[in-house]
Amino acid sequence: MTVYNILNQAEIQSMKGHLYMQPHTIDIVISRSHFGFKLQPSTIEAYCKQKAIPGPGNVEHCLNINDIKRDDPLLVTLVRTMEKDNESLKVVTIPADIDWKINDYDGMEWVEESHRVWR
Secondary structure, eight states: OOOOOOOOHHHHHHHTTTSOOOOOEEEEEEEOSTTOSOOOHHHHHHHHHHHTOOOOSSGGGSSOGGGSOTTOHHHHHHHHHHSTTOTTEEEEEEETTOOEEEEEETTEEEEEEOOOOOO
C-alpha cells in the first residue's frame, strides 16, 4: 500500500526557502592575458608569509607560482584584494562538484570541465 502525504497550502508556504539549497561553489584564479599567469611581487610575498614558506631575499624565488593551486582560498583572497586592479587576472566561480581543469590558448586561460577522451 502506498501512502501519499498531501501538504496543505500553509505547509507549502512554510517550507519556501528551505526547498532550494544554494549549490556549493569554488573560486578559481585564471589569467586573461596573453602573457600567462603572473602575480605581483607583493602578492607573492604576502602568499609566502601567510603560508610560512621560507625564501631567499628575493620574494619571487620563495616559490614557483605554477605550484600554487588556482583554487587555493588564500590565492583567491589575495587576488581579489591585492590584484583587484590587475585586469589580466580573473576569479571565476564554478560548482564545487565539477571535475575541472584550466586550459589556455596563447596564455589566455579558461576553466573547463574535464572529460574522458579515447584515441
